[in-house]
């Protein structure tokens with residue numbers, strides 16, 4: 001884009017949102033997301049921060065008419081490069097869409113703008129004695145719009161499901177600039193083709209979410225949890241599937257392997273028995289009395305396989321275990337300065353094999369690797385550690401991620417459990433989906449965005465001839 005065109009683009013955006021909230025992109029490197037330098041280099045001409053759905057519609061209508069690409073950006077905590085603009089054009093930041101419509105107690109619903117942070121949604125629910133279960137790890141930064149766009153999960157997705165299960169209505173702007181409301185404040189609906197669910201997990205390719213009506217549920221009266229520890233990794237990973245097969249459904253079953261423990265054992269709030277090679281952080285919840293009974297069932301189910309099951313004695317102790325668990329990504333980050341996070345998901349009875357093969361992949365590509373994640377969901381988050389300045393190491397991490405994707409597909413899983421596809425995993429889609437399924441997905445994208453201007457180069461890539469300008473991929 002020439003300087004003159006860029007100037008007129010910014011002037012047009014400023015006329016919609018006000019001059020303080022639109023500008024030229026001076027330094028594209030500020031537009032990375034939490035995947036950091038693993039993404040392709042950002043390329044954008046202008047940024048805009050609308051305050052209302054009407055302003056979002058104005059921006060999209062203007063861009064659509066002139067063929068300008070638009071990349072939506074929430075809290076930029078995504079780990080797949082989804083919010084990173086690749087094709088120039090406009091980055092539309094949704095952080096000013098912070099309207100809070102209030103909690104509807106009779107219907108257990110909360111009406112919020114897309115830019116409200118996940119943590120604030122949790123606070124609003126809690127203040128009203130209710131619960132919003134989806135709990136992705138970077139909740140103070142991530143936004144509800146970003147959570148919906150990625151169908152975010154988190155530890156409690158095991159019992160409660162990922163974000164999709166908690167969205168009953170979406171307000172969005174479609175590519176040509178039309179504001180639409182999808183869904184209704186009802187508990188069931190078999191009327192329309194379900195465009196609302198289609199937008200969940202669409203990563204900004206089908207429309208820009210401006211608000212949502214999310215479901216809440218009564219907060220559990222009691223939570224009980226603790227650590228289950230194993231001297232043998234395979235026994236520990238197998239125990240996860242056995243636990244669920246025994247008929248217990250914990251709220252969360254988080255796993256961590258020996259390589260993770262080597263990094264975080266020193267900060268563990270409880271002393272770990274020597275020889276611990278695998279661990280689970282397990283939580284059960286329910287009405288008073290129910291959770292304690294369920295915890296006893298957990299202890300019984302794990303008695304034969306674990307070396308110890310340590311129950312947190314108080315709510316404070318359980319919270320310290322969760323704080324410890326949430327510290328893992330930060331600790332891993334300090335080791336070499338970066339890591340490529342995997343997010344594959346396999347059937348839970350394949351967890352042991354998946355973990356063993358993850359270790360083999362790390363060794364094959366010469367990358368220090370550890371793995372922790374949502375064991376009950378079979379959702380692995382291996383961290384392939386990299387020095388962000390080392391291009392060779394970054395390349396090896398991409399190849400390890402390729403091998404990880406193949407492994408998950410071989411075991412009957414998928415290439416992403418909750419982080420989404422973004423640009424980093426777009427090439428995996430052709431391995432996961434048959435040509436007919438790929439064509440159908442590309443057709444949906446083209447139907448809603450005929451000029452392919454929304455988040456180009458992400459998620460499902462329509463055929464090059466439909467796409468126009470080809471987007472370079474990281475590695476073939």
Ligand SMILES: Cc1cc2nc3c(=O)[nH]c(=O)nc-3n(C[C@H](O)[C@H](O)[C@H](O)COP(=O)(O)OP(=O)(O)OC[C@H]3O[C@@H](n4cnc5c(N)ncnc54)[C@H](O)[C@@H]3O)c2cc1C
Pocket residue numbers: 033034071072073074075076077078079081082083094114135136137138141142143144145146147148149150151152153154155203204205207208209210329418419422455458
């Ligand atoms: C430390 C850490 C822990 C994490 N733990 C988890 C976890 O446990 N579970 C989990 O699921 N994820 C986790 N994540 C990943 C990330 O937090 C989630 O993917 C989150 O949902 C992204 O939200 P965001 O607002 O930051 O979105 P962004 O990163 O800004 O964007 C993500 C995608 O959504 C699109 N998008 C954003 N907002 C909108 C909108 N309003 N309309 C349309 N499209 C939009 C973007 O274009 C992009 O494609 C973690 C990340 C970090 C850094």
